[in-house]
Amino acid sequence: MIEITEIKKIADAARINLTAEEERELQGYLSQMLANFDKLRSIDTEQVAATIYPIAVESVLREDQVETSLDIECVLSNAPESVKGYFRVPRIMEE
């Protein structure tokens, strides 16, 4: 069973606050899902290349020309808080 301390680390990495009850539920869920996924680990994939996309894709290039994009007004139209053309957010603390 995954430890609660591990769950807290995952929640921190995912930037989601969890209640104590949610943490406990997740212990069960994550442990069970990983146990299922462990079945995949026994498959021999030594000589197998990874699939990233299911069809062949190549990098798509374009001419290095300036093109129009969204108006600033559109970009800010859903902003919870904006000022002078910027998104405004609470201060960013340095660790």
Place this chain on the structure above:
Amino acid sequence: MGLSKYSVTQLQSKLEQQQITSREIVESYLQKIEQSNNNAFITVTADLALQMADESDQRRKEGRLLSSWDGIPIAIKDNISTDGIKTTAASKMLADYIPPYDATVVSKIKAAGLPIIGKTNMDEFGMGSSNETSAFGRTLNPVDPTRVPGGSSGGSAAAVAGSEVPWSIGSDTGGSIRQPAAFCGVVGLKPTYGRVSRYGLFAYAPSLDHIGPITKDVQSAAALLQIIAGSDYYDATVAKQPVPDYTQALQVDVTNLKLGLAKEYFAGLNSEIKSAIMQAINVLASAGAEVTEISLPMADYVNDCCLLLSCAEASSSLARFDGVRYGLRVTGTDSVEMFKNTRAAGFGPEVKRRILLGTHLLSAANYQKYYAQAQKVRTLIIQDFAKAFAKVDVIVAPTTPTTAFEFGSKIDPQEMYKSDFYTMAANLTGIPAISLPCGTDTQNLPIGIQLMGKHFSEETLLRTAYTLQELNSKQVKNND
């Protein structure tokens, strides 16, 4: 019922013969939506739809139609961006989000002259198989209101099945077009990966996401695919293959078509579903198709492989929802606290589960063991299907292990994930797959049959599906 009983083809014909107007069609569907309790729609765009209908009628008068389906209204799943129309992904996170641009499929739909009647309900961010995770309430299955319509495109499927709209657009990451189509008794097509641009679709798992049609019949699925398929400047993963005329595929002809039945799919299958599928196979065999048994040895690994990859990708795709640029913001003493508070309040439980699982799978300690391994297992699954398609043209399978289940009957997330058992392979491999109705069980619940083909073989799939549909309906007519 009014005009809502007509198929797309019938509406097209009546418009052409000027027996009805686009406005009358839209008004009829708006009335049906108003009278419905199904909660298939999150947003109904009545004024817009009527305005677009009037424009269509004007174009028709002036002989400058945009397409042969000009004026036939459509509904769009609420994870696809519509300029100026609220698009929520059925999440509190985006409850008031209004996109400032159209998804490419929406641009194409507008360019064909289809009035947009509304945005359909869904499982939150596409994560679910029953429409029960929506933050805007459950959608009822029109066939039986005590049962789920399936998910995550449950609203799109229910709206078509309930005649609230003649056709709709859904998305499919593990079965989310095909499974609700099967549960509601309509047609659902997941095209080949890259056949339809994903620009403007809220990403859940970018290597598994697809957009496709949900319709009443195979011919309108072909027509809608025609409208939305094609290359796109804004999607780097879109295919460059030219788009054929899919309506040419609508022939009753399966002579010498090789159908494959995977023994792994039929072992332990619900007997009523098995019986309906075997009956459909017999119909196709009688019409000249050859039936071969094939094997898909990796079948038991498909679900776990798809879930693992989709949760990992989801943790990345949904990282953008942080309260900064759009959507919900729950503030905090600093930005990090704001991210954590916002995401705690904005996401529902299933979305949180999958993001956290995905985050854990991508951590340094787990990446090689799980994620990298799953990417390789994906290759083996693709090889399974490639070997099968060396022998057969179309793989026939059930769409779902059960018919529509009751609300609240799958509380354990893992029970819910099993509903996509037969559909996830087509997402991992990118192959096209269509589900169409092939009968009902003893409770009168629809059963879906799934046809899968090689990459870019939508024409073969549509021809096979059309043949089955037409032969079955001829049979029903003969029996009456």
